[in-house]
Amino acid sequence: MCTTCGCGGNHTHTHTHVDENGNLVTHTHEDHEHHHEHSHGPAHSHDSAISAERAISIEEDILARNNAIADDNRKYFRQKHILALNFVSSPGSGKTELLCATIKAAKDDLSVSVIEGDQQTSNDADRIRQTGAHAHQINTGKGCHLDAEMIRHALSHMELTDNSVLFIENVGNLVCPAEFDLGEAHKVVILSVTEGEDKPLKYPDMFRVSDVMIINKIDLLPYVNFNIEACEEYARRVNPKIQILRVSATKGEGLDKWIMWLKAQKTLATL
Numbered sequence: 001m002c003t004t005c006g007c008g009g010n011h012t013h014t015h016t017h018v019d020e021n022g023n024l025v026t027h028t029h030e031d032h033e034h035h036h037e038h039s040h041g042p043a044h045s046h047d048s049a050i051s052a053e054r055a056i057s058i059e060e061d062i063l064a065r066n067n068a069i070a071d072d073n074r075k076y077f078r079q080k081h082i083l084a085l086n087f088v089s090s091p092g093s094g095k096t097e098l099l100c101a102t103i104k105a106a107k108d109d110l111s112v113s114v115i116e117g118d119q120q121t122s123n124d125a126d127r128i129r130q131t132g133a134h135a136h137q138i139n140t141g142k143g144c145h146l147d148a149e150m151i152r153h154a155l156s157h158m159e160l161t162d163n164s165v166l167f168i169e170n171v172g173n174l175v176c177p178a179e180f181d182l183g184e185a186h187k188v189v190i191l192s193v194t195e196g197e198d199k200p201l202k203y204p205d206m207f208r209v210s211d212v213m214i215i216n217k218i219d220l221l222p223y224v225n226f227n228i229e230a231c232e233e234y235a236r237r238v239n240p241k242i243q244i245l246r247v248s249a250t251k252g253e254g255l256d257k258w259i260m261w262l263k264a265q266k267t268l269a270t271l
Helices: 052-079 095-105 123-129 148-155 204-209 218-223 228-238 255-269
Strands: 012-018 024-030 083-089 112-118 134-139 165-169 186-192 212-216 243-246
Touching: 052 083, 052 148, 083 095, 083 255, 095 112, 095 123, 095 165, 095 212, 095 255, 112 123, 112 148, 123 134, 134 148, 186 204, 204 228, 212 228, 228 243, 243 255
Parallel strands: 024 134, 083 165, 083 186, 112 134, 112 165, 186 212, 212 243
Antiparallel strands: 012 024
16 A cells, blocks of 8 residues: 555655755655546546546545644644645746745744655755754655655654744646645745746636745846736736735735735734
8 A cells, every 4th residue: 555645556665864965854755656636627647548437536545634633733833833845847937046045034033844845856955054044854756746745754753943934845746736635724836937927727626726926037027028917917817816926036025015924924923
């Protein structure tokens, strides 16, 4: 039985070790090819041989188990008054740069920890640690998203302080992470102006489940063909309640409004 998703025949093992720099790193390993199915639209699998009926059954098992663990994670965060945010985006949107800029700008007001999700390397976690914040690396191997069990395992190796903020930087992917609740208070989707403004229409599930969309790299607007007003309209078409912030992580523009939002949500987490 797979310890990550509960599906029969796939064996995923998670272990944590200390790397050569003295940092804790969590790895997930799969003995067999991992199948995972998602709930929006027709059930599907990365294995073309699996039947639609079997895919639906596996999908239900995976998501039910994940959601139960996510609920446990959420209870933990609430007990400790921790604001947990799930950062999602496609690769190259500037998630890590935004996190580094946020930590530096808010270091006097917020206690921050980070869980970093990547298929390989600890490069992003190393960048986070250079800001002075604690970061725990999860390497998913072939996995294209984090799940609630991975977060629970990481939390068992972290000493999070009460009344703090936990950023969970998910694997760069606008599809699979939309399906998996990690126990976070909010999903925050980052979209950069170097991508197409129609991303909310192409990947509606992600923007539908996100409470905030951050349009990053706005300092590059004069140099790229990106219609920011259209992008915002598309996002609201998919999710009328989504909050939208315009930010340049490298130049600092818009960071003040983003940090104001963080502080407000942090206050709510303490109530």
